[in-house]
Amino acid sequence: MIDLVGSNGAHLAQIEQLMGVQIVHRGNTLIVHGEAAPEAERVLNALYARLEAGKQVSMGVIDGLIRLRADDEESGPGDQEEMFPGPALEIRTRKKTMEPRTDAQKAYTRALLENELTFGIGPAGTGKTYIAVAVAVSKFITGEVDRIILTRPAVEAGEKLGFLPGTQDEKVDPYMQPLYDALNDFLPGKQLAKLREERRVEIAPLAFMRGRTLSNAFVILDEAQNATTMQMKMFLTRLGQGSRMAITGDRSQVDLPRGVQSGLRDAEHILRGVSGISFNYFTATDVVRHPLVAKIITAYDAEDTRREAERAEREKR
Numbered sequence: 001m002i003d004l005v006g007s008n009g010a011h012l013a014q015i016e017q018l019m020g021v022q023i024v025h026r027g028n029t030l031i032v033h034g035e036a037a038p039e040a041e042r043v044l045n046a047l048y049a050r051l052e053a054g055k056q057v058s059m060g061v062i063d064g065l066i067r068l069r070a071d072d073e074e075s076g077p078g079d080q081e082e083m084f085p086g087p088a089l090e091i092r093t094r095k096k097t098m099e100p101r102t103d104a105q106k107a108y109t110r111a112l113l114e115n116e117l118t119f120g121i122g123p124a125g126t127g128k129t130y131i132a133v134a135v136a137v138s139k140f141i142t143g144e145v146d147r148i149i150l151t152r153p154a155v156e157a158g159e160k161l162g163f164l165p166g167t168q169d170e171k172v173d174p175y176m177q178p179l180y181d182a183l184n185d186f187l188p189g190k191q192l193a194k195l196r197e198e199r200r201v202e203i204a205p206l207a208f209m210r211g212r213t214l215s216n217a218f219v220i221l222d223e224a225q226n227a228t229t230m231q232m233k234m235f236l237t238r239l240g241q242g243s244r245m246a247i248t249g250d251r252s253q254v255d256l257p258r259g260v261q262s263g264l265r266d267a268e269h270i271l272r273g274v275s276g277i278s279f280n281y282f283t284a285t286d287v288v289r290h291p292l293v294a295k296i297i298t299a300y301d302a303e304d305t306r307r308e309a310e311r312a313e314r315e316k317r
Contacts (some may be wrong), residue, residue, distance in 0.1 A: 004048055006057075010147075015040060019036045020064065022034055023044075031043070043062075043066060047062065047065065060101065063288065064099065067102045067105070080214060089096075091107060091131070091138045093134060093138055093141065098134040104280065104282050105127055108127075112244075113135065115277065116239070117244070119268070119279045119280060120247070121264070123282065123287065124297070125287040125293045125297075126288065126290035127286070128249075133179070133182040137186040145216055145217055146217065148220075150179040150183070150204075151219070151221055151222070151235075152179065153231065154205040154206070206231055206235060207231075209235055212238055215241050216241070216243060217242075218243070218245075220248070222249075224249035225249040225251055225254045225264045228262075232263025232264065232266065232267050235262070236267070247264070252300070
Protein backbone atom coordinates (compact mmCIF):
# COMPACT_ATOMS: atom_id res chain seq x y z
CA MET A 1 0.00 0.00 0.00
CA ILE A 2 2.88 2.38 0.79
CA ASP A 3 4.35 1.86 -2.68
CA LEU A 4 0.94 2.22 -4.29
CA VAL A 5 0.20 5.52 -2.53
CA GLY A 6 3.68 6.90 -3.22
CA SER A 7 5.78 9.38 -1.28
CA ASN A 8 3.46 11.91 0.40
CA GLY A 9 0.58 10.47 -1.65
CA ALA A 10 2.20 11.52 -4.95
CA HIS A 11 0.85 8.54 -6.91
CA LEU A 12 -2.71 9.08 -5.74
CA ALA A 13 -2.43 12.80 -6.51
CA GLN A 14 -1.30 11.99 -10.05
CA ILE A 15 -4.26 9.66 -10.62
CA GLU A 16 -6.62 12.29 -9.21
CA GLN A 17 -5.24 14.95 -11.55
CA LEU A 18 -5.18 12.80 -14.69
CA MET A 19 -8.56 11.11 -14.18
CA GLY A 20 -10.53 13.86 -12.46
CA VAL A 21 -11.38 11.83 -9.36
CA GLN A 22 -10.90 12.17 -5.62
CA ILE A 23 -9.18 9.37 -3.69
CA VAL A 24 -9.53 9.13 0.08
CA HIS A 25 -6.80 7.11 1.79
CA ARG A 26 -7.73 5.60 5.16
CA GLY A 27 -5.33 3.00 6.52
CA ASN A 28 -5.28 0.12 4.03
CA THR A 29 -8.40 1.35 2.24
CA LEU A 30 -8.75 3.63 -0.77
CA ILE A 31 -12.14 5.20 -1.55
CA VAL A 32 -12.59 6.74 -5.01
CA HIS A 33 -15.15 9.46 -5.76
CA GLY A 34 -16.05 10.96 -9.11
CA GLU A 35 -17.46 10.17 -12.55
CA ALA A 36 -14.42 8.15 -13.56
CA ALA A 37 -14.32 6.22 -10.27
CA PRO A 38 -14.84 2.74 -11.87
CA GLU A 39 -12.00 3.38 -14.32
CA ALA A 40 -9.75 4.75 -11.57
CA GLU A 41 -10.46 1.67 -9.44
CA ARG A 42 -9.35 -0.57 -12.32
CA VAL A 43 -6.15 1.47 -12.60
CA LEU A 44 -5.48 1.12 -8.86
CA ASN A 45 -6.16 -2.63 -8.99
CA ALA A 46 -3.77 -3.00 -11.93
CA LEU A 47 -1.07 -1.04 -10.11
CA TYR A 48 -1.54 -3.19 -7.00
CA ALA A 49 -1.26 -6.37 -9.11
CA ARG A 50 1.93 -4.98 -10.62
CA LEU A 51 3.41 -4.44 -7.15
CA GLU A 52 2.39 -7.95 -6.10
CA ALA A 53 4.26 -9.28 -9.14
CA GLY A 54 7.44 -7.60 -7.84
CA LYS A 55 7.46 -4.72 -10.34
CA GLN A 56 7.85 -1.06 -9.51
CA VAL A 57 5.26 1.69 -9.73
CA SER A 58 6.42 5.17 -10.69
CA MET A 59 4.89 8.38 -12.03
CA GLY A 60 5.84 7.29 -15.54
CA VAL A 61 4.23 3.87 -15.12
CA ILE A 62 0.98 5.46 -13.89
CA ASP A 63 0.97 7.94 -16.76
CA GLY A 64 1.53 5.15 -19.28
CA LEU A 65 -1.17 2.95 -17.78
CA ILE A 66 -3.79 5.69 -17.87
CA ARG A 67 -2.85 6.55 -21.46
CA LEU A 68 -3.15 2.92 -22.55
CA ARG A 69 -6.50 2.58 -20.78
CA ALA A 70 -7.74 5.72 -22.53
CA ASP A 71 -6.65 4.28 -25.88
CA ASP A 72 -8.34 0.95 -25.22
CA GLU A 73 -11.70 1.64 -23.57
CA GLU A 74 -13.04 -1.79 -24.52
CA SER A 75 -10.64 -3.63 -22.19
CA GLY A 76 -12.44 -5.50 -19.40
CA PRO A 77 -11.86 -4.74 -15.72
CA GLY A 78 -9.59 -7.75 -15.29
CA ASP A 79 -7.64 -7.26 -18.48
CA GLN A 80 -4.34 -6.77 -16.66
CA GLU A 81 -2.32 -8.25 -19.53
CA GLU A 82 -3.50 -5.54 -21.92
CA MET A 83 -2.97 -2.82 -19.32
CA PHE A 84 0.70 -3.68 -18.96
CA PRO A 85 2.82 -4.84 -21.90
CA GLY A 86 3.93 -8.47 -21.73
CA PRO A 87 7.54 -9.62 -21.55
CA ALA A 88 8.11 -9.04 -25.28
CA LEU A 89 7.59 -5.31 -24.70
CA GLU A 90 9.57 -5.03 -21.50
CA ILE A 91 12.98 -3.93 -22.68
CA ARG A 92 15.43 -5.04 -20.01
CA THR A 93 18.82 -3.37 -19.62
CA ARG A 94 21.54 -3.39 -16.97
CA LYS A 95 20.12 -0.42 -15.06
CA LYS A 96 16.37 -0.41 -15.69
CA THR A 97 13.46 -1.93 -17.58
CA MET A 98 11.84 0.25 -20.22
CA GLU A 99 8.12 -0.15 -20.95
CA PRO A 100 6.20 1.70 -23.68
CA ARG A 101 3.57 4.08 -22.33
CA THR A 102 1.32 4.69 -25.35
CA ASP A 103 -0.05 2.61 -28.23
CA ALA A 104 2.27 4.41 -30.65
CA GLN A 105 5.24 3.58 -28.43
CA LYS A 106 4.12 -0.07 -28.26
CA ALA A 107 3.92 -0.27 -32.07
CA TYR A 108 7.32 1.44 -32.40
CA THR A 109 8.93 -0.93 -29.88
CA ARG A 110 7.56 -3.94 -31.75
CA ALA A 111 8.87 -2.51 -35.02
CA LEU A 112 12.36 -2.04 -33.55
CA LEU A 113 12.34 -5.64 -32.34
CA GLU A 114 11.06 -7.11 -35.59
CA ASN A 115 12.50 -4.98 -38.43
CA GLU A 116 16.01 -4.33 -39.64
CA LEU A 117 15.24 -0.71 -40.55
CA THR A 118 12.79 1.36 -38.52
CA PHE A 119 11.80 5.02 -38.74
CA GLY A 120 10.37 6.86 -35.72
CA ILE A 121 8.90 10.22 -36.75
CA GLY A 122 7.12 12.69 -34.51
CA PRO A 123 7.43 15.64 -32.12
CA ALA A 124 9.91 16.04 -29.30
CA GLY A 125 9.31 14.17 -26.07
CA THR A 126 7.60 11.10 -27.55
CA GLY A 127 10.41 8.68 -26.67
CA LYS A 128 11.64 7.98 -30.21
CA THR A 129 15.35 8.03 -29.41
CA TYR A 130 15.00 6.80 -25.83
CA ILE A 131 13.15 3.62 -26.88
CA ALA A 132 15.59 2.99 -29.74
CA VAL A 133 18.56 3.25 -27.36
CA ALA A 134 16.84 0.90 -24.88
CA VAL A 135 16.27 -1.71 -27.61
CA ALA A 136 19.86 -1.29 -28.83
CA VAL A 137 21.27 -1.84 -25.32
CA SER A 138 18.99 -4.85 -24.79
CA LYS A 139 20.12 -6.48 -28.04
CA PHE A 140 23.75 -5.72 -27.19
CA ILE A 141 23.41 -7.34 -23.74
CA THR A 142 21.85 -10.49 -25.22
CA GLY A 143 24.60 -10.74 -27.86
CA GLU A 144 22.35 -10.14 -30.88
CA VAL A 145 24.64 -7.30 -31.95
CA ASP A 146 28.32 -6.68 -31.17
CA ARG A 147 28.27 -2.88 -31.21
CA ILE A 148 26.03 0.12 -30.65
CA ILE A 149 26.60 3.11 -32.92
CA LEU A 150 24.75 6.36 -32.24
CA THR A 151 25.00 9.29 -34.62
CA ARG A 152 23.33 12.59 -35.42
CA PRO A 153 24.06 15.50 -37.76
CA ALA A 154 26.21 18.15 -36.08
CA VAL A 155 23.90 20.99 -37.05
CA GLU A 156 23.55 24.13 -34.93
CA ALA A 157 19.95 24.77 -33.86
CA GLY A 158 19.63 28.35 -35.06
CA GLU A 159 22.82 29.54 -33.34
CA LYS A 160 26.28 30.18 -34.72
CA LEU A 161 28.73 28.84 -32.17
CA GLY A 162 31.80 29.65 -34.22
CA PHE A 163 35.16 28.00 -33.52
CA LEU A 164 35.10 25.52 -30.63
CA PRO A 165 38.42 24.84 -28.83
CA GLY A 166 39.56 21.42 -27.67
CA THR A 167 39.98 17.93 -29.08
CA GLN A 168 37.69 16.37 -31.66
CA ASP A 169 35.62 14.70 -28.93
CA GLU A 170 35.33 17.96 -27.00
CA LYS A 171 34.07 19.75 -30.11
CA VAL A 172 31.51 17.07 -30.92
CA ASP A 173 30.28 16.11 -27.43
CA PRO A 174 27.85 19.05 -26.98
CA TYR A 175 25.91 17.90 -30.07
CA MET A 176 25.86 14.29 -28.83
CA GLN A 177 24.88 14.94 -25.19
CA PRO A 178 21.26 13.69 -25.56
CA LEU A 179 22.62 10.33 -26.75
CA TYR A 180 24.98 10.12 -23.73
CA ASP A 181 22.02 10.88 -21.46
CA ALA A 182 19.98 8.01 -22.91
CA LEU A 183 22.86 5.54 -22.68
CA ASN A 184 23.55 6.52 -19.07
CA ASP A 185 19.96 5.57 -18.22
CA PHE A 186 20.52 1.99 -19.40
CA LEU A 187 24.19 1.20 -18.74
CA PRO A 188 26.29 1.70 -15.57
CA GLY A 189 28.77 4.56 -15.95
CA LYS A 190 31.96 2.48 -15.58
CA GLN A 191 30.74 -0.14 -18.04
CA LEU A 192 29.75 2.53 -20.55
CA ALA A 193 33.18 4.18 -20.27
CA LYS A 194 34.91 0.82 -20.85
CA LEU A 195 32.68 0.00 -23.83
CA ARG A 196 33.47 3.39 -25.36
CA GLU A 197 37.20 2.77 -24.87
CA GLU A 198 36.84 -0.58 -26.65
CA ARG A 199 34.74 1.16 -29.36
CA ARG A 200 31.91 -1.28 -28.80
CA VAL A 201 29.76 1.78 -28.14
CA GLU A 202 30.39 4.66 -30.53
CA ILE A 203 28.87 8.12 -30.60
CA ALA A 204 29.89 10.18 -33.61
CA PRO A 205 28.62 12.85 -36.03
CA LEU A 206 26.86 11.63 -39.15
CA ALA A 207 29.70 12.86 -41.39
CA PHE A 208 32.00 10.25 -39.80
CA MET A 209 29.84 7.40 -41.14
CA ARG A 210 30.95 7.87 -44.75
CA GLY A 211 32.90 4.94 -46.19
CA ARG A 212 32.06 2.53 -43.36
CA THR A 213 30.16 -0.75 -43.50
CA LEU A 214 28.36 -1.26 -40.21
CA SER A 215 28.02 -5.00 -39.60
CA ASN A 216 26.63 -6.77 -36.50
CA ALA A 217 25.70 -3.41 -35.00
CA PHE A 218 22.62 -1.55 -33.81
CA VAL A 219 22.88 1.86 -35.47
CA ILE A 220 20.71 4.84 -34.50
CA LEU A 221 20.49 8.08 -36.48
CA ASP A 222 18.99 10.75 -34.24
CA GLU A 223 17.67 14.16 -35.39
CA ALA A 224 17.41 12.74 -38.91
CA GLN A 225 15.40 15.76 -40.09
CA ASN A 226 18.73 17.64 -40.14
CA ALA A 227 20.39 15.18 -42.52
CA THR A 228 20.49 16.21 -46.16
CA THR A 229 19.20 13.89 -48.88
CA MET A 230 22.75 12.81 -49.76
CA GLN A 231 23.65 12.23 -46.11
CA MET A 232 20.53 10.12 -45.59
CA LYS A 233 21.31 7.98 -48.64
CA MET A 234 24.92 7.61 -47.45
CA PHE A 235 23.78 6.55 -43.99
CA LEU A 236 21.15 4.05 -45.13
CA THR A 237 23.64 2.34 -47.43
CA ARG A 238 26.01 1.69 -44.48
CA LEU A 239 23.74 -1.17 -43.32
CA GLY A 240 25.76 -4.38 -43.11
CA GLN A 241 25.08 -8.03 -42.35
CA GLY A 242 23.55 -8.70 -38.93
CA SER A 243 22.85 -5.02 -38.31
CA ARG A 244 19.73 -3.04 -37.47
CA MET A 245 19.05 0.64 -37.98
CA ALA A 246 16.71 3.09 -36.28
CA ILE A 247 16.15 6.57 -37.72
CA THR A 248 14.41 9.14 -35.55
CA GLY A 249 13.37 12.68 -36.36
CA ASP A 250 10.92 15.54 -35.97
CA ARG A 251 9.85 17.13 -39.25
CA SER A 252 8.78 20.32 -37.44
CA GLN A 253 12.31 21.09 -36.19
CA VAL A 254 14.49 21.23 -39.30
CA ASP A 255 17.65 23.32 -38.72
CA LEU A 256 19.05 22.99 -42.24
CA PRO A 257 19.75 26.17 -44.22
CA ARG A 258 16.78 27.58 -46.12
CA GLY A 259 16.25 25.78 -49.41
CA VAL A 260 18.05 22.57 -48.36
CA GLN A 261 15.71 19.57 -48.48
CA SER A 262 15.48 17.36 -45.40
CA GLY A 263 16.71 13.83 -46.06
CA LEU A 264 14.06 12.50 -43.69
CA ARG A 265 11.23 13.83 -45.85
CA ASP A 266 12.84 12.38 -48.98
CA ALA A 267 13.34 8.99 -47.31
CA GLU A 268 9.66 8.89 -46.32
CA HIS A 269 8.63 9.49 -49.92
CA ILE A 270 11.21 7.24 -51.60
CA LEU A 271 11.15 4.26 -49.24
CA ARG A 272 7.43 4.10 -48.57
CA GLY A 273 6.25 0.57 -49.31
CA VAL A 274 9.71 -1.02 -49.35
CA SER A 275 9.51 -4.43 -47.68
CA GLY A 276 11.43 -4.72 -44.40
CA ILE A 277 11.25 -0.99 -43.59
CA SER A 278 8.82 0.21 -40.90
CA PHE A 279 7.56 3.79 -40.57
CA ASN A 280 6.13 4.71 -37.16
CA TYR A 281 4.50 8.05 -36.35
CA PHE A 282 3.92 9.90 -33.09
CA THR A 283 1.68 12.85 -32.23
CA ALA A 284 1.39 15.30 -29.33
CA THR A 285 -0.75 12.72 -27.48
CA ASP A 286 2.35 10.49 -27.22
CA VAL A 287 4.48 13.10 -25.43
CA VAL A 288 5.77 11.64 -22.17
CA ARG A 289 7.53 14.72 -20.82
CA HIS A 290 5.80 17.44 -18.79
CA PRO A 291 2.08 17.73 -19.75
CA LEU A 292 2.73 21.30 -20.93
CA VAL A 293 5.00 19.97 -23.69
CA ALA A 294 2.04 18.29 -25.41
CA LYS A 295 0.03 21.51 -25.16
CA ILE A 296 2.91 23.54 -26.59
CA ILE A 297 3.30 21.16 -29.55
CA THR A 298 -0.46 21.22 -30.20
CA ALA A 299 -0.49 25.04 -30.12
CA TYR A 300 2.41 25.30 -32.58
CA ASP A 301 0.81 22.72 -34.91
CA ALA A 302 -2.46 24.69 -34.87
CA GLU A 303 -0.60 27.89 -35.71
CA ASP A 304 1.26 26.19 -38.58
CA THR A 305 -2.06 24.89 -39.95
CA ARG A 306 -3.56 28.39 -39.72
CA ARG A 307 -0.61 29.98 -41.56
CA GLU A 308 -0.72 27.34 -44.31
CA ALA A 309 -4.43 27.98 -44.79
CA GLU A 310 -3.79 31.74 -45.03
CA ARG A 311 -0.98 31.17 -47.53
CA ALA A 312 -3.20 28.94 -49.67
CA GLU A 313 -5.95 31.55 -49.56
CA ARG A 314 -3.56 34.30 -50.69
CA GLU A 315 -2.32 32.14 -53.58
CA LYS A 316 -5.92 31.59 -54.75
CA ARG A 317 -6.40 35.36 -54.97
